[in-house]
Amino acid sequence: MRSLTVLYDSTCDLCRAARVWLEREPMFIPLNFVAAGTPLAKRRFPQLDVASTLRDITVIDDEGSVYRGAKAWVLCLWATRRYRAWALTLGSPRAMPAAKRFVNWVSRHRGQLGAAGWVLRRMG
Amino acid sequence: MEPIVITYALYLVISILLTVWVARTLSKNGRIFLVDVFSGNGHLADSVNHLLVVGFYLVNLGFISLTLKLGYLVRDAQESIEALSGKVGVVLLVLGAMHFFNLYVFSRVRRRSELMSALPPIGPDACTAVAG
Numbered sequence: 001m002r003s004l005t006v007l008y009d010s011t012c013d014l015c016r017a018a019r020v021w022l023e024r025e026p027m028f029i030p031l032n033f034v035a036a037g038t039p040l041a042k043r044r045f046p047q048l049d050v051a052s053t054l055r056d057i058t059v060i061d062d063e064g065s066v067y068r069g070a071k072a073w074v075l076c077l078w079a080t081r082r083y084r085a086w087a088l089t090l091g092s093p094r095a096m097p098a099a100k101r102f103v104n105w106v107s108r109h110r111g112q113l114g115a116a117g118w119v120l121r122r123m124g
Numbered sequence: 125m126e127p128i129v130i131t132y133a134l135y136l137v138i139s140i141l142l143t144v145w146v147a148r149t150l151s152k153n154g155r156i157f158l159v160d161v162f163s164g165n166g167h168l169a170d171s172v173n174h175l176l177v178v179g180f181y182l183v184n185l186g187f188i189s190l191t192l193k194l195g196y197l198v199r200d201a202q203e204s205i206e207a208l209s210g211k212v213g214v215v216l217l218v219l220g221a222m223h224f225f226n227l228y229v230f231s232r233v234r235r236r237s238e239l240m241s242a243l244p245p246i247g248p249d250a251c252t253a254v255a256g
Contacts, residue, residue: 001244028240047252065248085241091245101202 003030004079005044006072012110015057017117022076029079057105070096070103072100117119128197131204132192132231139188139215143181146219150226151177161234176229180222187218 006022008015015058019033034041036053045053045060046090053059054070067075072096090099106113151173158169191214198204 036206044255045252046255060252060254061248062254064252064254065246066250067246067251068249071249075244078242084242088239088242088245123256 001029001061001063003032003062004075005032005034006076007034007036007041007045007048007053007060009035009054009057009110010038013114013117014106014110014120015117021120022080026081026084027079028084031076031079033072070100073103074099074102086095127200129220131194131198131207132203133190133209135209138185138212139147140185142212142215143188145182147177147180147184148225150180150223154226154230157230157234158175161230161237163237174225180226183222184215184219187214191215221222 004080006019008019012018014054022031025032028043034044036058037050041048041053042050048060048066050060056069059075063066074091074096075096077083080087081095089095146238154176155169155173158173159166162168183248191211194207194211196207
C-alpha cells in the first residue's frame with residue numbers, strides 16, 4: 001500500500017474540518033482527498049456507486065480495495081504516524097463494532113455537527 | 125594504610141565491578157532485542173548496543189567518581205562498612221534507574237518499529253477498478 005484516496009463529502013463542515021486535520025498530520029502513507037460525487041471521483045473510480053460514496057466516507061488504496069465508514073476512518077488513522085497505535089486498537093475485533101456504531105451515528109448527524117468541525121479546526 | 129583510604133579503594137572496586145556486570149548483562153541480553161528491532165540487521169544492532177553501553181559506562185563511572193568523597197572520617201572497620209554500604213547502595217539505585225531507563229528506550233524503539241511494519245487491522249469491504 002503506497003497511497004490512499006479518500007472520497008469525502010465536501011458539502012459537510014465536519015468532513016472538511018476532518019480533511020484539514022488529516023492533511024496537517026505527519027503520515028506513514030500519503031492521503032489524496034477527492035470530493036465524492038465530483039467528475040474527478042467518477043473518472044477515477046467508474047465502478048463505485050456515487051450515492052454510497054456521498055453517504056459514507058470511502059477510502060480506496062492503490063490496488064483498488066475499498067473501505068467504507070468506520071473501516072475508512074481506521075485506515076486513515078492507520079496511515080498517520082501519531083495515531084497508528086489507536087487505529088490498531090480501534091480496528092481490533094473487540095472495538096470495531098463500537099467504532100462502527102459511533103461512526104455511523106456521527107455520519108447520520110453530520111449535518112448538525114458543524115460545531116464539532118469548528119472544534120476540530122481549533123485543535124489542529 | 126588509613127581506614128578511609130581502604131574504604132575508598134573498596135568503594136571503587138565494588139562499584140566498578142557492579143557497573144561492569146550490569147553493562148555486560150545489558151549488552152548481552154539487549155542485543156537479542158535490538159536484532160529483532162532492526163529486523164535481523166545484526167551489524168546495526170551491535171553498533172547501537174555498543175553505543176548504549178558506552179553511554180551507560182560514562183554516566184555510571186562519572187557518578188561513581190563524583191560521589192567518592194565521604195565528607196567525614198572513618199576510624200574503624202564498623203564505620204568503614206557502614207560508609208561503604210551507604211555509598212554502594214546509592215550506586216546500586218542509580219545503576220537500577222539507568223538499567224530501567226535503557227529498557228524503556230529499547231521497548232520504545234521496538235514499539236516504533238512494530239508500528240512501522242504493522243498491517244491495517246481491518247480488511248477491505250470491496251474491490252474496484254482504479255482509472256489513471
